[in-house]
Amino acid sequence: MNQVKSDHKTPPKKQRKSPWFLFLLVIGWSVLLGTGMAQAMSPKESPASFSKSVDPIPSELRLAAEVYVDNCSSCHLALPPEVFPTATWRDLLQNPNQHYGVRLPNIFRPEIYLMWQYLSAFSRPHQTGETIPFRVTESRYFAALHPKVEFPEPPTSRTCVSCHYRANEYNFRALNPEWENAP
Structure with missing residues (x-):
């Protein structure tokens, strides 16, 4: 009987991967994912150094402070809320068309609400009969x-x-x- 040689080789048997390989792969993936999640969830130091601001900011107002600083410092220096009375901040937030002669870009309502939470918590009361200051030089604070x-x-x-x-x-x-040791 003549045997005909075939050019087809039989595929090699697949080696079955060890369950340890799968176990180590899952553990490695979990560690990487966990590390990434921990970094994403950990409190980050924002551009604003809130621990060094004028007043300490409680954790429940940190997001509001960040939104305020991010929005305002995109055009100018974000002033501490203590500089103006609450009435000034209220008027500035309520009328975005008249912001020192400039029309503000659209700020979303939730951002305005957050900024208001921060500004109203740290600004000063407005005295009856006092004009509302809109310039730093007008502010008694x-x-x-x-x-x-x-x-x-x-x-x-x-x-x-x-x-x-x-x-x-x-x-x-x-x-x-x-100014460090100034009276």
Whole structure:
């Protein structure tokens, strides 16, 4: 009998993978996923250094503070709420068409609500009969926060960094060396 050689080779038998390989793969994947989730869920230091802000911010208002800083510092220096009375912040949030001569981009309602929570919690009361200040120079709270400081020019939110070198990071406690021991 003649045997005909075939060019077809029989496929090699598949080796069955060890259950240990599958177990190690699942463990490795779980560790990677768990580490990623832990990093995503851990509190991050936001651009704003809230531990160094004017007043300590409770954890339930941190998101509101972040929303405020993110929205306002995209165009200018975000001022601490303590600088203006509550009435000023209310009027600024309620009328986005008149924001110092600029029309604000659309801010979503939930963001406005969060900003209001933060601003109303840390701003000062407005006295009856007092005009509502919309400029730093008009604010009696700004003056109270800067006793004995003589300004060479009228202060604006842009000039804060001349004394508070980390104001862009929402840290108004850090002062330039010449102001560190000022009365």
